[in-house]
Amino acid sequence: xxxxxxxxxITERWFADLRDQICKEYEKIEILKxxxxxxxxxxxxxxxxxxxxxxVMSILKDGEVFDKVGVNVSTVxxxxxxxFKKKIPGAEKNPNFxxxxxxxxxxxxxxxxxxxxxxxxxIVTTKSWFGGGMDMTPSLDDKKQKKxxxxxxxxxxxxxxxxxxxxxxxNCDTYFYLPHRNESRGDGGIFFDYLNNKDWNKDFYYIxxxxxxxxxxxxxxxxxxxxxxxxxxxxDIQLLKRGRYIEFNLLYDRGTKFGLNTNxxxxxxxxxxxxxxxxx
Amino acid sequence: xxxxxxxxxITERWFADLRDQICKEYEKIEILKxxxxxxxxxxxxxxxxxxxxxxVMSILKDGEVFDKVGVNVSTVxxxxxxxFKKKIPGAEKNPNFxxxxxxxxxxxxxxxxxxxxxxxxxIVTTKSWFGGGMDMTPSLDDKKQKKxxxxxxxxxxxxxxxxxxxxxxxNCDTYFYLPHRNESRGDGGIFFDYLNNKDWNKDFYYIxxxxxxxxxxxxxxxxxxxxxxxxxxxxDIQLLKRGRYIEFNLLYDRGTKFGLNTNxxxxxxxxxxxxxxxxx
Numbered sequence: 001x002x003x004x005x006x007x008x009x010i011t012e013r014w015f016a017d018l019r020d021q022i023c024k025e026y027e028k029i030e031i032l033k034x035x036x037x038x039x040x041x042x043x044x045x046x047x048x049x050x051x052x053x054x055x056v057m058s059i060l061k062d063g064e065v066f067d068k069v070g071v072n073v074s075t076v077x078x079x080x081x082x083x084f085k086k087k088i089p090g091a092e093k094n095p096n097f098x099x100x101x102x103x104x105x106x107x108x109x110x111x112x113x114x115x116x117x118x119x120x121x122x123i124v125t126t127k128s129w130f131g132g133g134m135d136m137t138p139s140l141d142d143k144k145q146k147k148x149x150x151x152x153x154x155x156x157x158x159x160x161x162x163x164x165x166x167x168x169x170x171n172c173d174t175y176f177y178l179p180h181r182n183e184s185r186g187d188g189g190i191f192f193d194y195l196n197n198k199d200w201n202k203d204f205y206y207i208x209x210x211x212x213x214x215x216x217x218x219x220x221x222x223x224x225x226x227x228x229x230x231x232x233x234x235x236d237i238q239l240l241k242r243g244r245y246i247e248f249n250l251l252y253d254r255g256t257k258f259g260l261n262t263n264x265x266x267x268x269x270x271x272x273x274x275x276x277x278x279x280x
Numbered sequence: 281x282x283x284x285x286x287x288x289x290i291t292e293r294w295f296a297d298l299r300d301q302i303c304k305e306y307e308k309i310e311i312l313k314x315x316x317x318x319x320x321x322x323x324x325x326x327x328x329x330x331x332x333x334x335x336v337m338s339i340l341k342d343g344e345v346f347d348k349v350g351v352n353v354s355t356v357x358x359x360x361x362x363x364f365k366k367k368i369p370g371a372e373k374n375p376n377f378x379x380x381x382x383x384x385x386x387x388x389x390x391x392x393x394x395x396x397x398x399x400x401x402x403i404v405t406t407k408s409w410f411g412g413g414m415d416m417t418p419s420l421d422d423k424k425q426k427k428x429x430x431x432x433x434x435x436x437x438x439x440x441x442x443x444x445x446x447x448x449x450x451n452c453d454t455y456f457y458l459p460h461r462n463e464s465r466g467d468g469g470i471f472f473d474y475l476n477n478k479d480w481n482k483d484f485y486y487i488x489x490x491x492x493x494x495x496x497x498x499x500x501x502x503x504x505x506x507x508x509x510x511x512x513x514x515x516d517i518q519l520l521k522r523g524r525y526i527e528f529n530l531l532y533d534r535g536t537k538f539g540l541n542t543n544x545x546x547x548x549x550x551x552x553x554x555x556x557x558x559x560x
Contacts, residue, residue: 180540180549239556250530251540260460260531269460270559276519279553 004124007200008098011122011207012075015102018211019073022104023058025219026069033226034064040071049263051078057268061275065113065226069106070271075099084261089194090127098124101132102211103255105272106218111238113225114138114145114186115245117272118214119255120207130207131193133168134214135176136221137186137245139238145224146187149217153190156213160206168192178248185248239278246277284404287480288378291402291487292355295382298491299353302384303338305499306349313506314344320351329543331358337548341555345393345506349386350551355379364541369474370407378404381412382491383535385552386498391518392508394418394425394466394501395525397552398494399535400487410487411473414494415452416501417466417525419518425504426467429497433470436493440486448472458528465528519558526557 001009023040030038038060046054055074060066077098085091101121108115120132136149150169157165172191177184190210197203249256249272259269281289303320310318318340326334335354340346357378365371381401388395400412416429430449437445452471457464470490477483529536529552539549 180546243553246526247530250527266460267560273523273559275560276556276558278556279550280547280555 004128007128007204008100008122008124011204012100014204014208014211015073015100015120018215019056019058019071019102022215023060023071025215026060026066026106026222029219029222029226030060030063030065032065032223036064038063040069043267045074045265045268047076047078047265050081051076053077055265055268057265057271059271063109065109065222067107067109068275070104072101072103072268072271074101074268088123088125089129090125094126096125103271104214106222107242107274108222110225110228111139111230111234112142112228113222114142115242115274116214116218116221117189118211118218120210122207127196129194129196130203131195132207132210133172133189133191134210134217135172135186135189135191137241139241140234145221149187149189149221152213152217156209157190160202160209164192164206165190176248178244178252180251181244181247183244185244236278239276240280242274242277243279246273249273284408287408287484288380288402288404291484292380294484294488294491295353295380295400298488298495299336299338299351299382302495303340303351305495306340306346306386306502309499309502309506310340310343310345312345312503316344318343320349323547325354325545325548327356327358327545330361331356333357335545335548337545337551339551343389345389345502347387347389348555350384352381352383352548352551354381354548368405369409370405374406376405383551384494386502387522387554388502390505390508391419391510391514392422393505394422395522395554396494396498396501397469398491398498400490402487407476409474409476410483411475412487412490413448413452413469413471414490414497415456415466415469415471417521419521420514425501429467429469429501432493432497436489437470440482440489444472444486445470456528458524458532460531461524461527463524465524516558519556520560522554522557523559526553529553 027039040058040060043057044054045057053076055072058071061068079095080088080091080097085095091097099121101119103119106116115137118134122130138145154165157168168190169188172188173184175191176186176188195203256269307319320338320340323337324334325337333356335352338351341348359375360368360371360377365375371377379401381399383399386396395417398414400410402410418425434445437448448470449468452468453464455471456466456468475483536549
């Protein structure tokens with residue numbers, strides 16, 4: 001196995017391992033409230049069209065804690081289209097690509113608990129890089145929670161590079177923004193792309209840390225508010241906030257556009273959409 | 281007043297008149313079920329950015345019959361952007377435009393009653409034309425209702441031109457389609473653009489007839505099913521169907537894209553979105 005193949009394998013395995021860890025953790029959290037065992041159900045899908053490979057979608061729905069949480073792990077490869085290859089680093093002259101990723105979106109039943117989103121990926125063309133991040137979308141303001149989340153991210157980022165937090169936070173604020181509403185999607189987080197420091201082990205260590213930090217922060221945030229009471233007014237605010245989430249994902253999200261333009265798996269692409277939402 | 285100004289005035293007045301007729305008709309239908317008077321509330325908005333003019337949005341929400349029905353009448357004018365003018369007939373060399381329109385979307389509470397959509401408009405650049413149409417989106421199949429709707433459209437179209445129905449129906453089927461779902465948005469209807477037969481009175485007569493026919497057909501369809509019983513399963517099917525409606529409007533609808541790209545009034549652009557929707 002050559003070095004690049006080894007890196008691909010290691011990354012793919014890490015994403016599957018992280019998926020298993022997070023699903024187990026969320027199942028435990030679900031039991032804390034419902035006192036019933038509720039498991040993620042898995043669904044395998046194959047890439048269609050010109051791409052090869054596929055993925056596994058794990059979903060837990062209609063829980064007492066989780067309204068809907070989806071975890072998607074996939075590895076796809078093939079050739080980019082003539083139009084698309086111009087936009088991808090290292091694919092201008094050679095359209096071959098290989099990509100593996102993990103993506104998680106959690107929509108909670110309790111409107112006092114924020115929605116959480118996380119993604120990391122490893123892309124290989126004639127170049128290679130990591131990308132990803134995480135962000136939090138509360139329906140009701142909670143400054144303490146926002147500080148806890150960002151402090152956690154800052155602490156983790158600082159272990160890897162003195163400027164990661166400030167740069168990756170800014171990327172996140174810029175990306176998760178709805179211009180037509182003049183609103184941020186939520187409380188932000190970190191977001192990065194084209195990460196390649198010519199030291200794969202160092203970058204991979206960051207990617208692992210981003211994943212573990214998501215597991216720990218999301219788990220702590222969920223557990224803290226698990227038993228908080230809420231009323232119909234809180235729920236309505238959450239459902240309107242979810243409407244904004246849907247607007248962002250369908251109007252602007254690059255991943256959604258990429259998936260739809262490449263005949264991706266619809267269920268996997270729309271995994272991020274909340275189960276129910278409102279508009280004024 | 282020159283001839284063109286006269287045509288603009290007449291069309292604008294007709295749209296306001298039609299709005300009043302339809303709002304009155306729907307308020308009557310609401311009373312048939314709720315036995316309470318519920319009125320449309322009106323909201324005036326002004327165009328922002330480079331465009332001038334504005335519109336009036338009439339909305340009736342949370343009724344016994346209507347979950348949400350919005351009627352938007354607007355007249356805007358100004359100059360198209362450098363990029364946009366290339367795409368608009370008659371604006372390539374002269375970016376001035378003037379446009380008036382009426383647009384209606386009705387989302388019904390009873391899942392056995394279809395959602396109805398209607399729009400007509402008159403656009404003036406160095407050329408001028410009418411556009412518009414109507415379509416019906418049931419949540420539950422009803423072949424008799426589909427036949428009633430299309431028979432009504434065919435009858436109306438045939439008074440104006442022998443091929444209007446077949447061509448305008450086909451446009452509608454092509455336009456209201458979700459490629460990523462491989463699904464039609466609903467039962468179709470009629471849809472047309474760039475209508476100019478060099479006989480303005482003839483075209484205007486068609487536009488009036490399209491509006492009156494929408495009023496009559498939607499009113500008959502609503503009244504017929506007003507008192508039908510429905511259950512939670514029917515409601516869930518409706519909420520999922522509404523999810524598709526939102527996908528279409530945010531991913532593909534030209535009017536939504538036009539509005540967002542030209543800093544249109546957000547409330548007026550998103551008037552078409554249902555008040556609540558679900559995803560699987």
